[in-house]
Amino acid sequence: MLSDLQKDLLIEILNTNLGVAASLLSEMVDQKVILSLPSLDLKKGNEFDLRLLNREDPDFNTSVLCSMRFGNDFSGNAYIVFPADKAKYLVNACLAEEPDNGDYYNRLTAQDLDVIREISNIIFNAVIGGFGNLLGVRLEYSLPQIEMTTIDAMDSGILPEEMHFLSMFNSFYLPKSQVRGVIFIALSVNSEKMLINKIDEMLVGIND
Amino acid sequence: MIELYKFALNSIDIGVIIIDSSQTITFWNEYMERISQIHQSEALGRKLSEICETFKKKLYQDIIESALLYNQSRFCSSKLHKAFVYPKEGNIENIRQNMNIKPAMIGDETYAIIQIEDITAQVSNEYKMTSLINELKKGYLEIKESEQINRQLARRDPLTKLANRHAIMQLLDNTFKDPKTLQSSALLFLDLDGFKSVNDTYGHLMGDNLLVRVAGILKSKVRKDDVVARLGGDEFIIFISNIDSIESLETIGNKLVSEIAKPILIDGTMIHVTVSIGIAPYDDSIKNSNDFIKVADQAMYCAKREGKNKFVIYDKKIESGSKGKGPLTK
Numbered sequence: 329m330l331s332d333l334q335k336d337l338l339i340e341i342l343n344t345n346l347g348v349a350a351s352l353l354s355e356m357v358d359q360k361v362i363l364s365l366p367s368l369d370l371k372k373g374n375e376f377d378l379r380l381l382n383r384e385d386p387d388f389n390t391s392v393l394c395s396m397r398f399g400n401d402f403s404g405n406a407y408i409v410f411p412a413d414k415a416k417y418l419v420n421a422c423l424a425e426e427p428d429n430g431d432y433y434n435r436l437t438a439q440d441l442d443v444i445r446e447i448s449n450i451i452f453n454a455v456i457g458g459f460g461n462l463l464g465v466r467l468e469y470s471l472p473q474i475e476m477t478t479i480d481a482m483d484s485g486i487l488p489e490e491m492h493f494l495s496m497f498n499s500f501y502l503p504k505s506q507v508r509g510v511i512f513i514a515l516s517v518n519s520e521k522m523l524i525n526k527i528d529e530m531l532v533g534i535n536d
Numbered sequence: 537m538i539e540l541y542k543f544a545l546n547s548i549d550i551g552v553i554i555i556d557s558s559q560t561i562t563f564w565n566e567y568m569e570r571i572s573q574i575h576q577s578e579a580l581g582r583k584l585s586e587i588c589e590t591f592k593k594k595l596y597q598d599i600i601e602s603a604l605l606y607n608q609s610r611f612c613s614s615k616l617h618k619a620f621v622y623p624k625e626g627n628i629e630n631i632r633q634n635m636n637i638k639p640a641m642i643g644d645e646t647y648a649i650i651q652i653e654d655i656t657a658q659v660s661n662e663y664k665m666t667s668l669i670n671e672l673k674k675g676y677l678e679i680k681e682s683e684q685i686n687r688q689l690a691r692r693d694p695l696t697k698l699a700n701r702h703a704i705m706q707l708l709d710n711t712f713k714d715p716k717t718l719q720s721s722a723l724l725f726l727d728l729d730g731f732k733s734v735n736d737t738y739g740h741l742m743g744d745n746l747l748v749r750v751a752g753i754l755k756s757k758v759r760k761d762d763v764v765a766r767l768g769g770d771e772f773i774i775f776i777s778n779i780d781s782i783e784s785l786e787t788i789g790n791k792l793v794s795e796i797a798k799p800i801l802i803d804g805t806m807i808h809v810t811v812s813i814g815i816a817p818y819d820d821s822i823k824n825s826n827d828f829i830k831v832a833d834q835a836m837y838c839a840k841r842e843g844k845n846k847f848v849i850y851d852k853k854i855e856s857g858s859k860g861k862g863p864l865t866k
Contacts, residue, residue: 443615
């Protein structure tokens, strides 16, 4: 649904937004945090299959899912998914605690989930806020919600078919770790059009 | 109605602060009074950063500005921030709070609603619960380890530390479920010659020491994968797998007979014993573990009858009462 040029521009915009989030996170956890977004895709709701994640990386089978609603003219839901065991690793890395070996899924505490919730919040604000700035619209944001879930439950429970999904793999690089997560943004059809029109407008400007 | 809303906000167990776009406090609920020891009358109309030191920091100024200028909501976790509002007096080290900041547009004015949730008790309970779980895990691992040791002990002969009768029977029973291993295996039944006289002459302690030394010799003369077991008394069994020929069994038999026949020095006394060995290569007529031991035992008795200090390889003639054809050593 996106041409290579559209994808390239969107990746550049999102990497700038994630740079803002990384800078905030770095300041907060007092260590260098790099967020990178190597790839993205835009798909219709009925073509977007979260189970592909699991096929690509079985770690995603049990995941931590953080979600947030945003609205007004540009509206939708934003989600971040981390494999549950890697989520604990990310928490440890943020707190500069030594990672230990073991069953991280069973060791995720409520406080750990709160840390993931806050990290996700910062990323959501940067990415969605970046879109708001790009489109010149003032957005409203809910507070993020967090839950432990499975890919199957996510796939059957949270993906409205009438929406379109902008999905992106992202990586967190901290001094002692690299943790990969997935961000996906469900956009209403109108919001998707707004975004694509804006990107096309920018591409015309660049080509001129 | 406004009185009702105020009453409701003052009744909840979450701290609520409302600030306007200039960060002036317009609401400070009773819960905030309790956690900060700052009365409403003292807080209202003052800048947030004047009342709470935390909000002077750039990080929190940025968060508040994001809410007021860009409408962004924000959750701050106790694990990353510890706490935001501290009491004027008392121990502040263990205080843990979460914070939510939400923007609110009322007419032309933008406000930020700050919720402070004290989770000190939850964190403390979680810490205790985690410690308890870790203790239970540690206990569980100790029990598992001890079970493992007990299982090993139950399978070992306490004197020689070799596998005991139970362990070798279990091994043989399992091998009978694996025809491939069985086809190329053999069982050696060993009985010391003259062990009783060592016991009678030098005492049981010397006899025990001799058994330990013999066990060591047997272990050292077979391959790592072969299993040496003590059946009881002066009887041993060796289970050998992956044999390629009868000749290789003869080599093992010769080696064991000659090694055991060498004098053994125990506590300054030179002890002489020999061994009679029955060797049973597996064949299809052997149906189970007991059969396997029985034929090896018969071959061993044949070796005893033939003058001891030798091995005999089982064949059908032994069962029918004829002599075996095992080669003599000496």
